[in-house]
Amino acid sequence: MQEETTGTKKRIRSDAARNEDAVLEAAKTVFATSGVDAPVREIAKTAGVGVGTLYRRFPKRSDLVVAVFKREVDACAADAKTLAKDHPPGEALSRWLRRYCRFIVTKKGLASALHSGDPAFDALPDYFRSNFEPALQNLLSAAAKAGEARSDIDAYDLLRAIGNLASAGSTSGGKAGGNAGDDPEHHEGMQHTYRMLDLMIDGLRYGKSG
Amino acid sequence: MQEETTGTKKRIRSDAARNEDAVLEAAKTVFATSGVDAPVREIAKTAGVGVGTLYRRFPKRSDLVVAVFKREVDACAADAKTLAKDHPPGEALSRWLRRYCRFIVTKKGLASALHSGDPAFDALPDYFRSNFEPALQNLLSAAAKAGEARSDIDAYDLLRAIGNLASAGSTSGGKAGGNAGDDPEHHEGMQHTYRMLDLMIDGLRYGKSG
DNA sequence: TTCAAATACGGAACAATGTTCCGTTTATCA
DNA sequence: TGATAAACGGAACATTGTTCCGTATTTGAA
Missing domain, CATH: 1.10.10.60 (Homeodomain-like)
Incomplete structure (x- = not known):
């Protein structure tokens, strides 16, 4: 950069x-x-x-928000490549979807800022999509080619679906409690989200064919 | 009150x-x-x-916002009764839908505040619905009974549909320009919204039957 | 009408925040 | 090592929401 x-x-x-x-x-x-x-x-x-x-x-304050957001999008998208290198395609796919899920939950607070109408954030949705869609598409294609996932799923649809899943599952509000033992990973909502995500991942594996 | x-x-x-x-x-x-x-x-x-x-x-500042919002909801809902008294059912219906359309466009700025997550506004969506749904339902029923509209339309569905129509049609941003000759009634977007609304109103008239 | 108590008024003052300014410090390079 | 450009830190400023309190107004009764 x-x-x-x-x-x-x-x-x-x-x-x-x-x-x-x-x-x-x-x-x-x-x-x-x-x-x-x-x-x-x-x-x-x-x-x-x-x-x-x-x-x-x-x-501007918003410049900082934007920079942090982009940096984390970059990191999450980069993990897709790393995971693809270190794991078999199906495994890489499901691991990254969990990673993405965590990203969404963490960015819950940002999400409302994004849709606040402030023009400073106008570019973020595009940035989000143009990084995540190809990242996921690669994982999806590789998994499909290896026979470890169906091939008729649109990457963007899946991103949106999981995005909705994750932001609905996490408890509302902008800020995290911050108290000890408050690891979001172990929250009830997060667990529920993971279960739903597993369902989708299974769906990706079984109907495989195209 | x-x-x-x-x-x-x-x-x-x-x-x-x-x-x-x-x-x-x-x-x-x-x-x-x-x-x-x-x-x-x-x-x-x-x-x-x-x-x-x-x-x-x-x-609290938000108390004022809430009060203004409710007051305008009240006014708009009250107009439904007035229009029903002063016009034939079909006419009353279509006039009120335009009135409601104007309400939505005016409240565009509020809408984003409502979904900002501030608990101060939690009660507003209910207030909105519990006032507008019966108001519109009455107009719809009367028009249907008079054979001036179909009877298979759900009031809330219609409210939402027109709400989407109107907020999509108006130009984005929170504040109005405020310049002279800036009557929202004559904006391009508003005209477009009215045309779309007319389409829906025609739809209500013609398929009438149930 | 006049007066006292209750109530409401206005706006200065306070606190929290984003943002700017500028005297001081530091990194770079010859 | 010293000159210079660049960066630093944080006090100071501007904008807001909100609180406080001395003053003005309304009301009800004498």
Whole structure:
């Protein structure tokens, strides 16, 4: 994403790069802990940085939100490739669907911001789709070719279906409780979501044919 | 809505009543002009009132939003009765559907607030439905009985359909432009919405039978 | 009509937040 | 090592929601 040896311009100063990363990491944590509406100051403090530093890189609060969102979309999409390399096609597919499920639940708070009408977020749905659809399509195709999944499922349909599943299953509200032992992975709703997801995965395996 | 001679408690002071009304009226105007996110101060100023006065009646900003919303739902639902009294059933029906259409377009900004997850607005969808559904049902039944509309249409379905129609047709964004000659009645989108609505109304007339 | 008590009023003041500014510190490079 | 450009930190500013309280108004009775 960043130009390092592109030569067209000076290199980014090392402390600047370090801080940009720290801010993104902090923002990810704080958004998950206190919701997307968490104050900028809290993020800056978590990152061990002044607000001025944060604002140089992300002139608007929404820019930070967008950056975090994209970064996590990237990470989730990248996992698709990793999983495809480390597992047999069917296994890679079902593992990634769980991974995607977790992504959706985590981003529950963001979702409402996305549809808030703020033009700052207009580009995100496209970003979401243009990264996830091919990622899933690859997994799907590979699994189908290996005879481990049916081939008549549209990747985008599946993304939407699981998205609905996961966001309906997680308890409402924007911010996570943040209390000890509060791992979302073990919430009742999350378990329910996983069960429903398993159902869909089974559906993908059995009707296989096309 | 307000108790005047209920005797259980003192009467509301006249200036208080006057101001409450002024604030609601101002809020309605300001919400339409600057969007639901308009500052409380702007509403107070428009009403010719101090913020303290506004806050005594509406302790939370959201209380004011809710009050305005309900008031307009009431007004729109009341128009159903008026129209039914002043026009033949089919005419009353189609006139009210246009009226409802206007309501939806005006409340476009509110709609996103409603689904923002703020618990303050939780009661509004019910309020909406429990007022509009019977209102429309009456018009539909009367028109059906008079042979001016089919009788196999569900009031709530129709409300939703027109709601979608109208909110899709109006240009996006929360606030109205507010420039001169900006009457929403004459916007391109509104005209389009009316044309679609006419289509539905014709549909109601012709397939009549049940 | 006049007066006292109850009630409501207005807007300054407070708190929380996003954002900007600028004097100070640090990284880079010769 | 020192000059310079870049980045830093956080105080200060602007905008809001909300609270407080001294002042003005309404009301009911004398």
